[in-house]
Amino acid sequence: MSDSLRAPWLRGIAFNPAAPSDVLVRLLDRAAGEAGPLLCERRDLPDAVLDAALRHPDGVIRRALACNGYVDPTRLTPLATDPSGIVRGWLAGGPRHHPRRVRPLPDDILVSLLTAQDGGEDGKLTANEIIGCLESSRQMPPSFFRSLTDHENPEIRILATWRWESLTPAQQAGLLDDPEPAIREEAWDRSWGSDPERVEARLPSFGPRNAFVFSACAPSSALVEQCFADGTEHLLAQNRHTPAHALARLARHPGAGVRALIATRPDLEPDLVAELQEDPHAEVRMRARLHPFARTWAEYWAIDWGIGHGPDCACPIGEPFAEPNPDPAVGPSPDWFTACASSEEPVLRRVAASWPGLSADLVETLARDDDEEVRIRLACHHPLAPPHLLLEVFVARPAHRPHVRDLPTFPRTGWAHLVAHPDPEVRALAAADPDLPNPPLDDPDPAVRRAAATNPNLSPHTLEALLTDPGTAEGAAANPALPVRRMHALLDHGLSGTATAPPAARRGETTPT
16 A cells, blocks of 8 residues: 555545544544544534544644534534634634635633633733634624623623624613613723714724725714715715715715615605606616615615625625514514515515525525526525525536535435536536446546545445545545445554644634634
């Protein structure tokens, strides 16, 4: 057996779906090289393997586990107080392959990271640097901060002020009147964006970044006039604090793009809505037709998010409005999404398809929708999206492949008819389909041949031959038909002697992101 085959064997076994825990635990040995960290980071893990990784003395293993986006995040709780600040930082930074949807970390992990008094025993990171990693990771949903406003511990309650804009008006008022002086002071400081005078006073400190102020904060009359004078009045179009007199001017703006942005605003006067419904520009008229569906700002933003992205949009998928009866300040109601699903407007059906709480019967209906974007959004967002739809989107829209391939309902069978598809990425999935009787081991693309080597229909004799070929060794080692005793034999060879240590951390020892 060639030493050059050690690494592909170990990598293959790490991702073999039939490998039992006692096999996988052996890969946590440093002699396994990159296979151990890859195992811990890029797949779901049996309980015994996860427990061993959590207690592992090697920080390389724990760091890799901290980036795992497949394990139930509640199981990663011990890493939030890991002795190593690097491990905590990697947990705070989230999965390194930046999936479209990042699962929120559990509240107890978030609280531990946000309230830590130090950055770990290794002294590589400060507590604030770890918090910085967390803030940019999308692992803290708005609902987390809303859940803290009534916490009995003032040190936890004050964290709610960090995302002031995500709180409801009632929660903001409660924090401004909190019995703790420190919380009242912090709430007052965070609430500056709703006070036109304070906004105007702070504007110079933003410099070239003042677009945020004009688009999100309450503008004074002077700032409104400054926008119109500077040609930046479009920033006011979606600002919920823009005064009515400015909206009237924007509704008659010469730029159709500006008129379109305000046409669905819930605070637009009826006469302006009527004008925009007769606008010469088609998009303005379309948005104005949607105005009856935008009764709240949450509904407005849901509709706005459904417009103009295109079928290949791969924008991050945020926290869904999944509460059964959400506050209008938090999100649209289930009844609203249901009404959108039955609308004649494709934009509204796209919005409905993006909500994971939609009923099974409506999912079935939208899966057959004539609008491709409706079907794509359903495939990417809804847990009940039928497997055939995920297959359709994967084949037709390469931009969505990394996301739909990681969905738990993504089909692993039903691909056999695509074994001759011109796209090798599609052929690779067909090659691994266990319903395919003759996997294409002679395909011209190496990735397809490697995928064919994972097909459980291969004979034991063929599988052994593939294990000795550098081009297919990794796929053969990942084949679920490989006997467990054979996995152990490959590990016996692969872990013997001196193995190369895992490569240096890609993210850097001091600045996890």
